[in-house]
Amino acid sequence: xxRRRLGRSRVxxxxxxxxxxxxxxxxxxxxxxxxxxxxxxxxxxxxRSFDTAPHYGLGLAERRLGAALRAHPRARYTVSTKVGxxxxxxxxxxxxxxxxxxxxxxxxxxxxxxxxxxxxxxEASLLRLGLDRVDVVYLHDPDDHAEQAxxxxxxxxxxxxxxxxVGAIGAGMNQSAMLTRFVRDTDVDVVxxxxxxxxxxxxxxxxxxxxxLERGRSVVVGGPFNSGLLADxxxxxxxxxxxxPAELLDRALRIKAAAERHGTTLRAAALxxxxxxxxxxxxxxxxxxxxxxHDCADQFAAPVPxxxxxxxxxAGLLPPGEEPA
Numbered sequence: 532x533x534r535r536r537l538g539r540s541r542v543x544x545x546x547x548x549x550x551x552x553x554x555x556x557x558x559x560x561x562x563x564x565x566x567x568x569x570x571x572x573x574x575x576x577x578x579r580s581f582d583t584a585p586h587y588g589l590g591l592a593e594r595r596l597g598a599a600l601r602a603h604p605r606a607r608y609t610v611s612t613k614v615g616x617x618x619x620x621x622x623x624x625x626x627x628x629x630x631x632x633x634x635x636x637x638x639x640x641x642x643x644x645x646x647x648x649x650x651x652x653x654e655a656s657l658l659r660l661g662l663d664r665v666d667v668v669y670l671h672d673p674d675d676h677a678e679q680a681x682x683x684x685x686x687x688x689x690x691x692x693x694x695x696x697v698g699a700i701g702a703g704m705n706q707s708a709m710l711t712r713f714v715r716d717t718d719v720d721v722v723x724x725x726x727x728x729x730x731x732x733x734x735x736x737x738x739x740x741x742x743x744l745e746r747g748r749s750v751v752v753g754g755p756f757n758s759g760l761l762a763d764x765x766x767x768x769x770x771x772x773x774x775x776p777a778e779l780l781d782r783a784l785r786i787k788a789a790a791e792r793h794g795t796t797l798r799a800a801a802l803x804x805x806x807x808x809x810x811x812x813x814x815x816x817x818x819x820x821x822x823x824x825h826d827c828a829d830q831f832a833a834p835v836p837x838x839x840x841x842x843x844x845x846a847g848l849l850p851p852g853e854e855p856a
Contacts, residue, residue: 532577535812537749538720540699542666544609544813546806547831548580549573550753551596553819555588556633561819563595570599572821574608576828582723582753582815583660584613584671585652586640588632590659597660610662611723613671613703614652615684617643631772644676644684653691664696669703669723677709685717703753705771707739714742721812726754726771728808730761730786730801730843731779733850740810749812752805756816761786761801782848789842790835798826799833806831807855 533546554566561569573581581600583592593612600608621639630640643652653668668688673680680702688700702713703723710722722743728735728750735750743750756762759769764783768775775783787797805814814831818824835855843849 532579534579535749537667537699537701537812538747540720542609542698542720544580544751545578546813547576547578547802547828548582548751548813548815549578549824550815550817551581551583551592552587553817553823554595555583555592557587557631557817557819558633560633565820566595567599568821569818569824570596572824573818573828574603576824578824578828579608580611580813580815581608582611582751583656584616585618585656585659586613586616586630586671588634589627589636589638589640590618590655591632591634593656593659597662601661605662609666610660611667611669612653612656612660612665613669614649614656614688615642615644615671615673615676615680616640617648617652618655642676644670644673644679646683646687649684649687650691653696666697667699667701667721668697669701671702672704673702674704674706674709681717685713685719689718703751705754707735707737710735711738711742714739714746714748719748721749721751723751723753723815725752725815726757728752728805728811729755729757730797730804730849731757731770731782736808736850736852740808743810744808748810750808750810751813751815752811753815755801755805755814756798762798764797785846786843786848789846789848790839793836793839793842795833795835795839796830799830800835800839802827802831803835804855 534543618638625636699720701719701721707727760775790800
């Protein structure tokens with residue numbers, strides 16, 4: 532699988548990356564064996580970039596990912612994790628479903644973008660992963676914590692990079708505006724933009740992607756299926772982790788019908804669109820089973836006819852612009 536370097540760093544990522552929220556029991560439980568098989572399937576398909584976070588299942592995704600990767604040579608894969616949500620023990624009982632994960636509420640998340648919080652959170656992640664280093668660290672969703680993120684957390688990441696503790700640094704968010712600020716005003720290597728460069732939302736095309744290209748920074752595109760709607764558009768499907776509005780469901784169904792007329796699938800078109808921009812180094816897709824991984828890899832490798840993009844633009848389902856390669 533093709534690899535690209537992140538910004539000016541030495542860290543390389545594969546064109547398709549594995550997102551671990553699913554094996555952290557996002558929405559519903561995933562068994563230990565099923566989680567292990569999902570990671571192993573990614574390895575079999577040539578994926579060597581794996582993303583995780585303490586947030587995903589209160590550390591469960593990190594533990595499972597680290598355990599599954601233990602059988603593989605450390606120099607052959609790239610791991611990214613995130614800081615900004617620090618986990619503290621909690622004794623209240625119950626579950627974590629209010630935050631989207633089917634796990635016991637053994638810990639609580641504490642927003643912490645202090646310099647000390649960055650180091651403490653990363654140290655805990657390394658213990659859960661069973662690793663002595665990670666390759667990429669992102670500030671995780673600093674939307675409501677911009678001042679502390681820029682003033683304290685980002686400089687802490689710069690120090691970690693200078694010390695060689697991590698190879699590349701950046702921020703990961705579900706918006707493009709603040710990520711554009713990171714690209715323009717800091718020395719990040721990469722930003723992770725979830726759901727804002729997809730067949731249903733092209734907002735990153737107006738600010739983030741041009742800025743990243745101009746500054747020589749890399750973008751990893753997450754949420755290529757907008758949390759479900761572009762994978763399987765049907766009543767009740769999710770869009771950005773909530774029930775999809777009827778208008779967006781209709782739009783997704785129209786794009787799906789067009790894709791099928793051109794002999795491809797909605798999933799293949801969704802992945803191809805995300806990957807096509809020259810600022811994009813990798814597309815990060817979540818999976819919770821080996822079957823989902825294999826399907827995603829198949830769709831990612833499938834050719835998408837240029838005529839499909841032309842039809843979608845003519846129908847007003849995509850904005851004017853160059854056709855994805």
